[in-house]
Amino acid sequence: GQNIDQPTEMTATEGAIVQINCTYQTSGFNGLFWYQQHAGEAPTFLSYNVLDGLEEKGRFSSFLSRSKGYSYLLLKELQMKDSASYLCAYWGSQGNLIFGKGTKLSVKP
């Protein structure tokens, strides 16, 4: 991705909590997205943060700090089906999304 960085891989245990970090640099910031992508499938929308703070949605929460160019996705009560890649993204100048390379999360029993 362009000026957007996240860890390549993470491993966590079923039932645990995992935090996936994302740092970015962009002018004209208009919000930060998190998507979930299973192998061979299109991304699925998880969250969108435009203001600082934590937004909670069920087992998933997303945090944003605009001054630090930092976001994280928090997954609670991990399930095996949460094994996937998690992509952070922001709006590009053409209305497209600019994606990080994705964090491949493996949930172990």
Added chain:
Amino acid sequence: GAVVSQHPSRVICKSGTSVKIECRSLDFQATTMFWYRQFPKQSLMLMATSNEGSKATYEQGVEKDKFLINHASLTLSTLTVTSAHPEDSSFYICSARRSGPGSTEAFFGQGTRLTVV
């Protein structure tokens, strides 16, 4: 919610042939659609921006004569991979953003897995 439909989901073609991928917005009008490509273990990379009624805008390094984009209506954009080669094998995904105030989400098609043999 809004839905974007992409077809086909999988295609295998012979080297040198052409393949057309369709992307439709089913319940909203999309003046702009985006075509991404994703190689294994890589991020989604924007290939081109498809504009209804005008020429597509291609990203640097993407050959416009090889990846033909047509956006003839407000609900349909097509990507044609011409003279396909094995290195064009990839996952192609289209996306559309609903126009208008309060639009904060991009909607994705299901993706097309292209294999060139």
